[in-house]
Structures are given as C-alpha cells and as structure tokens.
Amino acid sequence: xxxxxxxxxxxxxxxxxxxxxxxxxxxxxxxxxxxxxxxxxxxxxxxxxxxxxxxxxxxxxxxxxxxxxxxxxxxxxxxxxxxxxxxxxxxxxxxxxxxxxxxxxxxxxxxxxxxxxxxxxxxxxxxxxxxxxxxxxxxxxxxxxxxxxxxxxxxxxxxxxxxxxxxxxxxxxxxxxxxxxxxxxxxxxxxxxxxxxxxxxxxxxxxxxxxxxxxxxxxxxxxxxxxxxxxxxxxxxxxxxxxxxxxxxxxxxxxxxxxxxxxxxxxxxxxxxxxxxxxxxxxxxxxxxxxxxxxxxxxxxxxxxxxxxxxxxxxxxxxxxxxxxxxxxxxxxxxxxxxxxxxxxxxxxxxxxxxxxxxxxxxxxxxxxxxxxxxxxxxxxxxxxxxxxxxxxxxxxxxxxxxxxxxxxxxxxxxxxxxxxxxxxxxxxxxxxxxxxxxxxxxxxxxxxxxxxxxxxxxxxxxxxxxxxxxxxxxxxxxxxxxxxxxxxxxxxxxxxxxxxxxxxxxxxxxxxxxxxxxxxxxxxxxxxxxxxxxxxxxxxxxxxxxxxxxxxxxxxxxxxxxxxxxxxxxxxxxxxxxxxxxxxxxxxxxxxxxxxxx
Amino acid sequence: xxxxxxxxxxxxxxxxxxxxxxxxxxxxxxxxxxxxxxxxxxxxxxxxxxxxxxxxxxxxxxxxxxxxxxxxxxxxxxxxxxxxxxxxxxxxxxxxxxxxxxxxxxxxxxxxxxxxxxxxxxxxxxxxxxxxxxxxxxxxxxxxxxxxxxxxxxxxxxxxxxxxxxxxxxxxxxxxxxxxxxxxxxxxxxxxxxxxxxxxxxxx
Numbered sequence: 001x002x003x004x005x006x007x008x009x010x011x012x013x014x015x016x017x018x019x020x021x022x023x024x025x026x027x028x029x030x031x032x033x034x035x036x037x038x039x040x041x042x043x044x045x046x047x048x049x050x051x052x053x054x055x056x057x058x059x060x061x062x063x064x065x066x067x068x069x070x071x072x073x074x075x076x077x078x079x080x081x082x083x084x085x086x087x088x089x090x091x092x093x094x095x096x097x098x099x100x101x102x103x104x105x106x107x108x109x110x111x112x113x114x115x116x117x118x119x120x121x122x123x124x125x126x127x128x129x130x131x132x133x134x135x136x137x138x139x140x141x142x143x144x145x146x147x148x149x150x151x152x153x154x155x156x157x158x159x160x161x162x163x164x165x166x167x168x169x170x171x172x173x174x175x176x177x178x179x180x181x182x183x184x185x186x187x188x189x190x191x192x193x194x195x196x197x198x199x200x201x202x203x204x205x206x207x208x209x210x211x212x213x214x215x216x217x218x219x220x221x222x223x224x225x226x227x228x229x230x231x232x233x234x235x236x237x238x239x240x241x242x243x244x245x246x247x248x249x250x251x252x253x254x255x256x257x258x259x260x261x262x263x264x265x266x267x268x269x270x271x272x273x274x275x276x277x278x279x280x281x282x283x284x285x286x287x288x289x290x291x292x293x294x295x296x297x298x299x300x301x302x303x304x305x306x307x308x309x310x311x312x313x314x315x316x317x318x319x320x321x322x323x324x325x326x327x328x329x330x331x332x333x334x335x336x337x338x339x340x341x342x343x344x345x346x347x348x349x350x351x352x353x354x355x356x357x358x359x360x361x362x363x364x365x366x367x368x369x370x371x372x373x374x375x376x377x378x379x380x381x382x383x384x385x386x387x388x389x390x391x392x393x394x395x396x397x398x399x400x401x402x403x404x405x406x407x408x409x410x411x412x413x414x415x416x417x418x419x420x421x422x423x424x425x426x427x428x429x430x431x432x433x434x435x436x437x438x439x440x441x442x443x444x445x446x447x448x449x450x451x452x453x454x455x456x457x458x459x460x461x462x463x464x465x466x467x468x469x470x471x472x473x474x475x476x477x478x479x480x481x482x483x484x485x486x487x488x489x490x491x492x493x494x495x496x497x498x499x500x501x502x503x504x505x506x507x508x509x510x511x512x513x514x515x516x517x518x519x520x521x522x523x524x525x526x527x528x529x530x531x532x533x534x535x536x537x538x539x540x541x542x543x544x545x546x547x548x549x550x551x552x553x554x555x556x557x558x559x560x561x562x563x564x565x566x567x568x569x570x571x572x573x574x575x576x577x578x579x580x581x582x583x584x585x586x587x588x589x590x591x592x593x594x595x596x597x598x599x
Numbered sequence: 600x601x602x603x604x605x606x607x608x609x610x611x612x613x614x615x616x617x618x619x620x621x622x623x624x625x626x627x628x629x630x631x632x633x634x635x636x637x638x639x640x641x642x643x644x645x646x647x648x649x650x651x652x653x654x655x656x657x658x659x660x661x662x663x664x665x666x667x668x669x670x671x672x673x674x675x676x677x678x679x680x681x682x683x684x685x686x687x688x689x690x691x692x693x694x695x696x697x698x699x700x701x702x703x704x705x706x707x708x709x710x711x712x713x714x715x716x717x718x719x720x721x722x723x724x725x726x727x728x729x730x731x732x733x734x735x736x737x738x739x740x741x742x743x744x745x746x747x748x749x750x751x752x753x754x755x756x757x758x759x760x761x762x763x764x765x766x767x768x769x770x771x772x773x774x775x776x777x778x779x780x781x782x783x784x785x786x787x788x789x790x791x792x793x794x795x796x797x798x799x800x801x802x803x
Contacts, residue, residue: 420728453705461690468683475602476679596676
C-alpha cells in the first residue's frame with residue numbers, strides 16, 4: 001500500500017547520467033531486472049508528480065540513453081548532451097532560469113544511477129515542509145564515497161564536493177536535491193559561477209581532490225583493518241602484521257596509510273573518484289550552500305540506497321533491497337527519533353499500528369488531534385471531581401489522550417499529510433491539554449478541601465518557562481546560523497582555516513583550541529571541556545535515554561501526572577511536576593549556558 | 600522584528616519604557632535579572648505575608664527594568680534567556696500578588712496565566728508554522744507581560760480578586776481565540792513559505 005501524496009504538478013526533474021562503469025558505459029544503464037537503473041528511477045519519478053524530465057548525459061552515452069528514453073512513456077523527457085561537468089552546470093543554470101517560462105515550479109536534480117525506494121524519494125519530493133532540501137543520511141549508507149554535509153538545526157550549512165572540503169560533517173548527501181521555485185534564480189547564478197571553475201579547476205580544488213582520494217583510501221584501509229585481514233603496504237616478507245585495532249578507537253593515520261588494499265577495493269576507489277568528478281549535483285549543492293540558500297534535510301532513515309557502478313554492485317544492491325519491507329520501514333520511521341523514553345518504549349510500539357489503521361480508514365491527522373484534545377478535556381473533567389474514581393478515570397483518559405497525541409504525528413508522517421494548520425493545532429492542543437488537566441486537578445483538590453492553585457500556577461509557569469527556553473535558544477541559534485557568511489565557491493574548504501593534509505598527524509586537545517589554533521580564554525576552555533565530556537556521555541548507549549528521561553519530556557510528564565494522581569492526590573502531582581521539571585529545567589539551562597560560553 | 604523580540608510579548612508600556620534602553624549599556628538578560636532580584640528576595644523572605652506596598656514596589660521595579668530591556672539590542676550570547684526571564688517575572692509576580700490576596704485569588708491567577716500562555720505559545724507557533732505574527736492591536740489588547748502585572752496589582756489594590764481576573768481572562772481568551780481562528784481561516788487561502796524545523800533539541 002502506498003499512502004497518498006500531495007500532487008505537485010509543475011515539478012521538473014534534471015537527471016544526471018554521467019558516471020561510467022569500467023567498461024565505459026553509463027552506470028545508469030546497468031540492467032535492473034527487466035529494465036535499467038535509469039528506467040527504474042524515471043518510473044519512480046513519474047509517480048511523484050514530476051511533469052517534465054531533462055536527462056543530461058555525456059556524448060559517449062548519448063545513443064544508448066536516447067534509446068532508453070524512447071522506450072519510456074511516463075512523462076515528457078528531453079535529452080541534453082553535455083561534454084563535461086561544466087557543461088552540466090551551464091545546462092542546469094539554463095533550465096533553472098527557465099528562460100521564457102511563465103510559471104516555473106519546483107526543480108529536482110537527481111543522479112541517474114541512484115537506486116533507492118520510491119518512499120525515500122517521496123520523503124523529499126512530496127513533503128511540503130521541505131521546500132528546498134536534500135536526501136541525506138546521518139548513518140553509514142554510501143560511506144566513504146558520498147559527499148559529506150554539515151547540518152545545524154535541520155538546515156544544511158556546509159557541503160562537500162570532489163573539490164570542496166566540509167568540516168565537522170553530520171551526514172552524507174545522497175544525490176537527490178529539491179529546489180523551491182523561489183531558489184531557482186539563486187541556483188542559476190550559482191551554477192554560472194561554478195561552471196568556469198569546474199572547467200578549469202583552481203589549484204586548491206585539485207589539491208582537495210587529491211586529499212579526497214587519500215581520505216577515501218584511508219577510510220577503506222580502516223574498514224580493511226577492522227575486518228582483520230589487512231596486510232601492510234609495500235614489500236614485506238610475509239611475517240609482518242598490522243596491530244589489531246579496536247573499532248571504537250581512532251586509528252593513527254600512519255597505520256592506515258601502511259595498509260595495502262586488495263585490487264577490487266582499489267578498482268572501486270578509482271571508479272568512485274571518476275564518478276565523483278562527474279557529479280554536478282554535489283557542486284550545485286555546494287554552490288547553493290555557499291550562496292546562503294536555506295536547505296533542509298529529508299533523511300533516508302532505514303531505507304536502502306546505493307549508486308551501483310558495476311554489475312557486481314547491482315547484484316549486491318538487488319539482493320539487499322529485497323531485505324527491506326518498505327511499509328514497515330515507513331511505519332517505523334513515522335515514529336520520531338527524538339521522542340522521549342516513555343513515548344518510545346510505552347506508546348510508539350502500538351500507536352504506530354493505530355496510525356496505520358487510521359490511515360486505512362482515511363482519517364486525517366487533524367481529526368485525530370482534535371479527538372486527542374477531547375479526551376484531554378474529559379480527563380480534566382474526571383480529575384475535577386476530586387473523587388478517587390475520578391482521579392483514576394482521569395489518569396486513564398489522559399494516557400488515551402497522549403496515545404492519540406502520538407498517533408496524529410505518526411499518521412501525518414506515515415501518510416505525508418503535513419499542513420501548517422495541523423502543526424499549529426498539534427502544538428497548541430498539546431499545551432491546552434496539559435494546562436486544562438492542571439486546572440482539572442486543582443478544581444478537584446479544592447473540592448476536597450486542599451486548595452493547590454498556587455502550586456498549579458507554579459507548575460504552569462515552570463512548564464511555560466522551559467518551553468520558552470527551548471524556543472528562544474533555537475531562535476538565537478537560527479539567528480547565528482543565518483548571520484554566518486559562507487565562503488565563496490572558489491575556496492575549497494569551509495572552515496576558518498585550511499584543513500591539514502589528511503596524512504598529517506592529528507594534534508591532541510582539539511577541543512581546547514580555537515578554530516585558528518590559538519588557545520582559548522579560560523572560561524571558554526572550561527566550558528568546552530565540560531561540553532566535550534557531556535557529548536562523550538551521549539555516546540554511551542543508555543545515558544542518552546537517561547538524559548531524555550531527566551529532561552522530563554511530554555510522555556514522562558503525562559505518565560507522572562497519571563500515576564501520582566491515580567495513586568495519591570493532585571497535591572502530590574504538582575509537587576512531583578515542580579521537582580522533576582525544576583531539575584530538568586536547571587539541567588537544560590546549565591547545558592545551554594555552557595554552549596553559549598564555549599561558543 | 601526578530602523572533603526573540605516577538606517572543607518577549609511586550610505591551611504598550613514596555614514599548615514606551617524601551618525608549619530609555621539606549622541610555623543603559625547592559626545586556627537585556629542582565630537588566631531583566633536585576634529587575635527580578637527584589638521580587639525574588641521578597642518572595643523568599645516574606646512569601647504570601649508580604650505587604651501590598653512591598654509587592655507593588657517590587658513589581659514596579661521589574662516592569663521598569665524589563666521594559667527598559669526592550670530597548671536593548673538582542674545580539675549578545677545570552678539573549679535567548681530574555682523571554683524566559685520575562686515569563687518568570689510575569690507569572691511569578693501574578694501568582695505572588697494573588698497569593699498575598701489569599702482566598703480564591705490564586706485560581707484567578709491561574710485563569711489569567713492560562714490565557715497569557717495561549718497568547719505566548721501562539722506567538723511562537725504561528726511564527727514557526729506560517730512565518731506570521733498576530734496583528735499589533737492584539738499586543739495592546741492583551742496588555743503584554745508588563746500590563747498584566749499592572750492589571751493584577753490594580754485588581755489587588757481595588758480588592759477585586761479573583762473576580763476581576765476571571766472577567767479579564769474570559770474577555771481576553773475570547774478575543775485572542777477569535778483572532779486566531781479568524782487569521783487561520785483567512786490564511787488558508789494565502790500560502791506563505793515557512794521555515795520547517797524538526798523540533799530536534801526540544802523537550803516537547
């Protein structure tokens with residue numbers, strides 16, 4: 001079953017067919033079942049409201065691609081023969097500027113050899129919230145050969161290409177780029193600026209290309225070492241062996257550099273480098289980032305993705321993709337990854353099936369949101385009786401309300417029915433539910449002779465203050481990001497200083513130094529050290545859950561209200577909310593103060 | 600206006616006091632914190648036994664400094680603390696004034712704060728989902744954080760708690776909810792792009 005997607009009739013796709021196999025044929029024309037990778041992709045795009053396709057390909061592939069397009073009747077497709085990446089960029093600029101076009105729509109740039117699920121493409125193309133964005137992964141998919149990106153607060157603020165280095169990366173760009181109509185002009189300008197540079201790369205670009213090859217080789221060597229069958233590079237007598245390494249530790253570059261890679265890995269490295277140099281999509285992304293365009297992320301999540309460049313890659317991908325249950329992955333990824341402990345382990349495991357049931361019944365997220373609010377008001381009414389049965393009934397109703405509160409978001413993500421009103425209703429009704437329950441509890445307590453209005457008011461104050469800290473900190477961070485001027489595209493690196501050579505030994509104590517290498521003043525040094533410890537704790541599995549519980553998110557709060565009210569009294573509920581929430585607030589405040597000082 | 604300036608939820612009085620801000624070279628967060636200090640000390644030492652005069656003086660000091668902070672630029676590294684400190688001042692003072700009045704007054708405080716909270720969440724969520732803010736007249740009608748402190752003190756002085764607060768909260772709730780519904784029904788026809796944000800770092 002494929003959930004419905006909102007139609008976007010004006011979308012134009014630019015499909016890049018530039019990567020080659022070892023035999024010198026187009027990788028996108030490798031066979032896939034009865035068809036080819038390119039046709040498979042075009043068929044997927046045709047179901048995603050793409051109105052027009054432009055295929056950009058090299059002269060050597062032109063005839064074969066033309067024959068392939070002749071057999072494709074999905075949407076009108078036009079073939080453009082481009083000699084190199086610079087020509088790709090110029091043609092993309094032309095299409096983006098859409099000279100003579102009265103109603104330009106969304107533009108999609110995609111590598112023609114991408115093999116993934118339709119749902120992964122739909123996650124980017126059919127999500128109205130991501131008007132301009134990339135398909136990306138925070139995981140290991142495609143490593144090390146995908147170009148890396150750096151995101152902050154969901155926005156792509158740094159990107160790599162064959163010629164561009166990206167520092168402090170957070171993910172990988174998966175070769176699909178969506179551009180809102182409002183950004184097409186910017187893309188055209190960026191491509192025109194990039195084209196002459198790509199035609200005749202400056203020295204720093206070529207240097208970065210060399211470094212990229214070294215980094216990729218070191219990364220392959222690391223994999224080789226961890227798999228335990230590495231041998232040292234260069235002449236040796238068969239006795240020499242490399243040290244066993246711990247996967248969690250970083251390995252000295254000299255050790256990695258000494259690893260000899262088997263021929264098939266070296267062949268892959270050569271293929272990937274060649275394909276990377278033909279990849280106009282990565283350059284467009286860099287151009288957009290450096291021009292300051294707001295670019296969002298659509299994550300691959302647990303779906304399959306690959307760019308096969310050989311028959312062996314295809315065979316492997318076909319085996320792999322069969323292991324994925326698209327509907328299950330879709331349903332699983334409808335659950336937010338950042339939910340709290342209670343929500344993740346006590347609600348989401350079954351609420352996702354309610355979401356799927358609701359999707360099949362054709363219910364909308366807003367209907368579920370409203371139903372949840374009604375349950376919340378009923379819960380407050382039950383609490384307001386002040387009787388024991390009322391407190392127990394209220395506790396149960398509140399948990400039901402919370403379940404449906406999770407269902408609405410999961411339903412929206414599962415069926416991709418996002419709306420601005422829906423987002424507003426969901427947020428406002430969540431707050432309304434919580435505070436109306438506070439009122440219900442306080443009314444109930446007053447009726448039994450224990451007025452707790454001051455405590456109720458304080459609980460409301462504390463929760464509002466905690467939210468306001470979240471909102472304001474995010475707003476200030478966005479302000480900082482927008483105010484940062486990215487470097488021009490001609491510069492190959494995007495950190496403050498040029499990155500060191502990949503084979504240079506790494507300096508110790510990086511956290512206590514400013515990006516330009518100077519020692520930091522002491523308050524920043526202490527804050528940076530504390531932050532490093534803080535983040536190291538995150539990497540220890542269970543602490544992340546402990547931290548999420550301590551943060552007292554909505555699931556934990558509603559559970560605490562239900563349990564304390566049902567067993568004890570409204571008075572106990574408010575004391576627990578104030579104590580736990582107060583601790584959580586101070587904990588979050590401390591972390592943010594550290595981050596503000598360390599900056 | 601920057602989002603942080605919108606999140607402040609200032610009323611007409613703060614807008615007026617903000618003109619003094621240019622003369623005082625302090626970070627806005629520091630100004631609000633200094634404004635909160637006397638009230639915090641008085642609450643700890645006197646609690647709900649504080650005299651109405653003392654409470655009035657503390658509230659006036661808070662309104663003055665919080666209002667002045669409106670005129671300071673929000674560009675320092677602790678600027679994100681300002682809206683929360685203002686909430687602490689507003690909510691804390693209103694609860695305190697009503698606790699001093701005693702009896703059923705704190706229930707009135709809860710009613711007014713619930714409406715203030717709706718206003719403030721609406722400011723945030725409307726900006727996020729639609730990139731829009733409520734029209735300026737709503738800031739005047741809802742009085743802003745400082746106006747609601749003054750209103751509560753006036754009702755306390757006039758011995759109109761909690762009835763006066765119920766009336767104020769009821770009227771305000773009707774006006775603000777009405778404006779919200781009206782703005783949504785008229786906005787569904789015009790679609791403005793909004794910056795999408797996954798609430799990654801937020802404890803929902």
